[in-house]
Amino acid sequence: AQSVTQPDIHITVSEGASLELRCNYSYGATPYLFWYVQSPGQGLQLLLKYFSGDTLVQGIKGFEAEFKRSQSSFNLRKPSVHWSDAAEYFCAAGGANNLFFGTGTRLTVIP
Amino acid sequence: SQTIHQWPATLVQPVGSPLSLECTVEGTSNPNLYWYRQAAGRGLQLLFYSVGIGQISSEVPQNLSASRPQDRQFILSSKKLLLSDSGFYLCAWSEITRSEQYFGPGTRLTVT
Incomplete structure (x- = not known):
């Protein structure tokens, strides 16, 4: 399936600390992979995407993600978290017309 | 550039009342359109998607329906709301040949 x-349902990090959010997928082939961010009461904003090629992809707001085929993972990273990064983060995988979303990781940033 | 609009932003409706949520996309033609529901503390559940006018695919059987009367307009409806229909409804679009989806601001629906 x-x-x-x-x-990780909820992660708390200190401002300035590094961040890694985990994502694992189960898919028949190598899917397209995405990370989205959602602020409270808002829609989802696309952070970055992976289709093929270089397994380390850069996104907006200083985020990056690494695709590891052997681990079926697509973890999101940021070297130094800012207070404004507090939000919910969703990983998604799939193809045309059928994206599957994770249940999200809520990030809290403490000063 | 493309933009996606949803309205209303918030809605409080009694059980048994009808529902109509609207989504429109600007700046693109023939997009794929999607309706998702996001319940509190859960991920996104795909409800409907459309690849063209009048073409609707339903992912989850329920008392909701969707219509696409125009190329860039997507409507989510119900004849009689249930308490379980409460949630945050998100509309999204994608280009027909690409997978990344772009989301609207959402509608918060509370059924009382």
């Missing part, structure tokens, strides 16, 4: 797992 196709699915996306985000094992």
